[in-house]
Amino acid sequence: MPDKILDDISHRRYNPLRGSWLLVSPHRTKRPWQGQQEAPGIITLPEYDPKCYLCPRNPRAQGDTNPDYDHTFVFVNDYSAVKEQQQDYEAEPSSNDLSSLLLRAEGVKGKCFVLTFSPKHNITLADMSAEETLPIIETWTRIYATHLSPTNPLSQVAAKLELLSRPAPPESVVPPPSQQLRYMQIFENKGAAMGCSNPHPHCQVWTTSTLPEEPGAEIVQMTKYRAENGGRHLLGDYVKLEMEKQERIVYQNESFLVVCPWWAIWPFEVMIIAKRHVRALVDLTEQERLDYADSIQEVTRRYDNLFETSFPYSSGLHQAPLDGTQEEIENSWFHMHFYPPLLRSATVRKFLVGYELMAEPQRDITPEQAAARLRGCGGELYRNKLQ
Amino acid sequence: MPDKILDDISHRRYNPLRGSWLLVSPHRTKRPWQGQQEAPGIITLPEYDPKCYLCPRNPRAQGDTNPDYDHTFVFVNDYSAVKEQQQDYEAEPSSNDLSSLLLRAEGVKGKCFVLTFSPKHNITLADMSAEETLPIIETWTRIYATHLSPTNPLSQVAAKLELLSRPAPPESVVPPPSQQLRYMQIFENKGAAMGCSNPHPHCQVWTTSTLPEEPGAEIVQMTKYRAENGGRHLLGDYVKLEMEKQERIVYQNESFLVVCPWWAIWPFEVMIIAKRHVRALVDLTEQERLDYADSIQEVTRRYDNLFETSFPYSSGLHQAPLDGTQEEIENSWFHMHFYPPLLRSATVRKFLVGYELMAEPQRDITPEQAAARLRGCGGELYRNKLQ
Ligand SMILES: O=P(O)(O)O[C@H]1O[C@H](CO)[C@@H](O)[C@H](O)[C@H]1O
Ligand SMILES: O=P(O)(O)O[C@H]1O[C@H](CO)[C@@H](O)[C@H](O)[C@H]1O
Numbered sequence: 103m104p105d106k107i108l109d110d111i112s113h114r115r116y117n118p119l120r121g122s123w124l125l126v127s128p129h130r131t132k133r134p135w136q137g138q139q140e141a142p143g144i145i146t147l148p149e150y151d152p153k154c155y156l157c158p159r160n161p162r163a164q165g166d167t168n169p170d171y172d173h174t175f176v177f178v179n180d181y182s183a184v185k186e187q188q189q190d191y192e193a194e195p196s197s198n199d200l201s202s203l204l205l206r207a208e209g210v211k212g213k214c215f216v217l218t219f220s221p222k223h224n225i226t227l228a229d230m231s232a233e234e235t236l237p238i239i240e241t242w243t244r245i246y247a248t249h250l251s252p253t254n255p256l257s258q259v260a261a262k263l264e265l266l267s268r269p270a271p272p273e274s275v276v277p278p279p280s281q282q283l284r285y286m287q288i289f290e291n292k293g294a295a296m297g298c299s300n301p302h303p304h305c306q307v308w309t310t311s312t313l314p315e316e317p318g319a320e321i322v323q324m325t326k327y328r329a330e331n332g333g334r335h336l337l338g339d340y341v342k343l344e345m346e347k348q349e350r351i352v353y354q355n356e357s358f359l360v361v362c363p364w365w366a367i368w369p370f371e372v373m374i375i376a377k378r379h380v381r382a383l384v385d386l387t388e389q390e391r392l393d394y395a396d397s398i399q400e401v402t403r404r405y406d407n408l409f410e411t412s413f414p415y416s417s418g419l420h421q422a423p424l425d426g427t428q429e430e431i432e433n434s435w436f437h438m439h440f441y442p443p444l445l446r447s448a449t450v451r452k453f454l455v456g457y458e459l460m461a462e463p464q465r466d467i468t469p470e471q472a473a474a475r476l477r478g479c480g481g482e483l484y485r486n487k488l489q
Numbered sequence: 490m491p492d493k494i495l496d497d498i499s500h501r502r503y504n505p506l507r508g509s510w511l512l513v514s515p516h517r518t519k520r521p522w523q524g525q526q527e528a529p530g531i532i533t534l535p536e537y538d539p540k541c542y543l544c545p546r547n548p549r550a551q552g553d554t555n556p557d558y559d560h561t562f563v564f565v566n567d568y569s570a571v572k573e574q575q576q577d578y579e580a581e582p583s584s585n586d587l588s589s590l591l592l593r594a595e596g597v598k599g600k601c602f603v604l605t606f607s608p609k610h611n612i613t614l615a616d617m618s619a620e621e622t623l624p625i626i627e628t629w630t631r632i633y634a635t636h637l638s639p640t641n642p643l644s645q646v647a648a649k650l651e652l653l654s655r656p657a658p659p660e661s662v663v664p665p666p667s668q669q670l671r672y673m674q675i676f677e678n679k680g681a682a683m684g685c686s687n688p689h690p691h692c693q694v695w696t697t698s699t700l701p702e703e704p705g706a707e708i709v710q711m712t713k714y715r716a717e718n719g720g721r722h723l724l725g726d727y728v729k730l731e732m733e734k735q736e737r738i739v740y741q742n743e744s745f746l747v748v749c750p751w752w753a754i755w756p757f758e759v760m761i762i763a764k765r766h767v768r769a770l771v772d773l774t775e776q777e778r779l780d781y782a783d784s785i786q787e788v789t790r791r792y793d794n795l796f797e798t799s800f801p802y803s804s805g806l807h808q809a810p811l812d813g814t815q816e817e818i819e820n821s822w823f824h825m826h827f828y829p830p831l832l833r834s835a836t837v838r839k840f841l842v843g844y845e846l847m848a849e850p851q852r853d854i855t856p857e858q859a860a861a862r863l864r865g866c867g868g869e870l871y872r873n874k875l876q
Contacts, residue, residue, distance in 0.1 A: 108594060111575040114699060116593035122702055125597060127570040137686030183514040183844070183851055188498040200730045203718070205751050206503035207495060210512060289843035297840025299524030306843065312501060314848035315509055331590070343587045364592050418847030441846050453684025456676035456693065457570070459828050460805030461701035464570060 117365035293414025411448035504752035680801025798835035
């Protein structure tokens with residue numbers, strides 16, 4: 103057990119991976135809720151929707167037609183947040199040097215992809231077996247490898263990868279970028295509550311010429327930790343500690359540990375962490391890719407079972423930059439975050455609003471309580487039992 | 490005009506007040522929206538609701554009865570996130586020193602108040618005149634002064650404040666804390682979209698024994714700026730620059746500037762900034778309190794006029810800590826943030842989800858475009874014109 107007293111008193115916990123604190127108020131779960139209710143996750147959709155821009159054979163917004171794909175399908179986002187071609191930006195030379203201090207900007211180039219998980223419109227990761235999830239991880243690995251800088255030591259690893267010597271379905275392949283980019287963020291917004299506008303199972307891949315804030319902060323923290331702790335890795339030590347403590351583990355297999363981290367902000371926040379030092383997707387062996395698929399399956403199925411609903415979340419992979427210093431690449435440790443908003447039921451969510459935005463993130467149930475509930479939710483997917 | 494090119498290309502902007510970057514994708518507003526729709530703000534409520542726990546004379550959850558108040562009314566939150574009395578926490582002395590690196594926690598004491606803005610159930614700040622808003626600012630000032638540390642130089646300022654020598658209505662007064670606290674966060678969650686569970690106009694005041702992350706980060710940045718720029722204040726310089734540039738100003742009066750900051754994340758994010766060096770509420774003169782009320786009035790009315798709806802937002806005041814070093818107090822500069830989620834209409838919001846949570850905040854319309862729209866929305870409140 104963790105210090106028992108933390109189940110009763112308000113306290114702050116430190117997130118060593120981001121270098122920031124959050125407030126935990128365990129007694130606050132007793133609060134009644136009279137506010138906004140979420141619409142429960144839709145579960146009756148057709149397997150094929152002629153109006154969906156992600157279903158096979160359908161036309162898309164800008165005129166292209168989707169191929170008749172079998173597993174995954176990748177294309178450039180029709181409304182990309184960043185583009186490969188745009189004018190270069192240089193700040194106006196200003197007579198006023200306050201501008202250069204207080205109105206700072208820099209151009210960002212890059213490319214945004216959309217990647218479907220399945221041709222079926224009406225399924226989610228929770229409905230797919232580990233074997234069915236594997237092609238998604240393979241496609242992520244291919245896209246990541248295609249974008250690696252030739253000077254990144256990981257590109258030598260990629261060159262030797264058996265997976266990448268196998269021919270790939272053409273609809274899962276992307277061309278190399280027209281210029282070297284710095285970082286690739288793979289993420290999924292699932293459910294209307296997380297801003298997803300199309301239930302067809304899919305994720306996004308945004309690549310940018312800049313290193314974004316969150317992975318940037320994590321790399322700084324991981325680098326500092328190694329320097330201060332005899333070269334040991336922050337997440338390597340964390341995996342070891344959680345396996346000893348047995349307080350926040352949701353699930354594990356040979357290659358991955360699934361925990362509600364000590365510093366979780368969202369009520370049922372989860373991290374999937376590689377047990378050994380994996381820097382990026384291309385470091386994974388074939389067995390590890392399958393174990394990773396199995397971990398994703400265990401998380402998403404438990405989520406759906408928890409409140410017997412199609413559980414909304416945003417998830418994202420953090421791994422080594424496409425281009426960076428040797429140190430940045432070496433200090434990276436592959437992991438995946440899941441941030442789900444639901445708190446008490448299929449319709450009552452946690453709002454991260456006033457205090458959270460102005461002062462500090464705040465949570466009610468403890469990560470230990472959340473982990474215990476998710477541990478208890480394994481087994482068959484609730485909707486299959488109902489059939 | 491700002492560098493015109495920033496209206497067309499994807500770029501990052503730097504927030505010097507927090508020390509972080511965000512991604513701006515101006516062309517992305519052309520994206521169609523097929524996702525979740527918000528319920529439009531409710532505007533037909535009774536002036537008195539017998540079931541509301543904030544209306545005068547009504548019973549509350551834990552048995553107390555509200556007084557028959559005229560302006561504001563303050564009470565301790567029945568479900569406070571922090572409390573004055575709780576067991577002290579000291580981490581278990583651990584044989585394993587990984588715990589002390591990776592499982593860090595500290596106890597947090599404090600007190601949470603709820604503060605109503607008016608006895609009327611069916612109004613909002615947008616419906617109130619500056620004169621009607623003034624009692625709220627006076628109550629904030631009283632509560633802040635009551636919590637100041639005797640060693641804080643601001644407590645001498647408070648001691649001389651004419652306002653505080655005037656008798657106050659008993660329902661707007663709070664007792665001094667039983668122990669010295671570090672910070673007071675005043676914030677409002679308005680609207681169901683921002684997690685507000687009761688439309689009766691009110692805000693919250695959370696005081697804590699710790700300095701929360703956001704004001705903590707701002708103080709670090711403001712301190713650094715002064716040290717590097719000959720003792721000039723970051724927000725003082727910023728006010729000066731924005732008044733010169735005239736690109737992001739929404740409104741101003743003698744004492745306050747209202748801008749969509751260069752680094753705004755939320756589509757119509759706004760900051761109210763004191764024009765002179767005001768460290769905290771107790772530094773404001775009587776005229777400045779009225780000008781502050783006027784600024785709040787101008788922001789909230791313009792928000793409602795923008796999409797002709799009761800506009801949801803979270804807002805919060807940042808000011809000097811209750812207790813802190815001389816430097817922290819001297820480097821503080823009074824300002825207020827408004828974070829509203831709506832993007833395109835009364836029912837279409839911006840989601841800060843996958844990419845934003847995993848990588849970096851992202852916005853579509855530029856702050857310059859947002860400021861121009863809010864500048865054009867002044868004048869009478871739209872719902873009064875309809876009557
Ligand atoms: O205190 P309330 O109004 O019950 O709750 C609201 O504001 C709090 C402070 O921002 C949040 O932690 C809650 O998630 C939100 O629903
Ligand atoms: O790209 P989509 O799915 O259209 O949009 C969704 O994800 C983006 C990336 O997290 C967000 O910026 C949008 O607010 C959200 O609605």
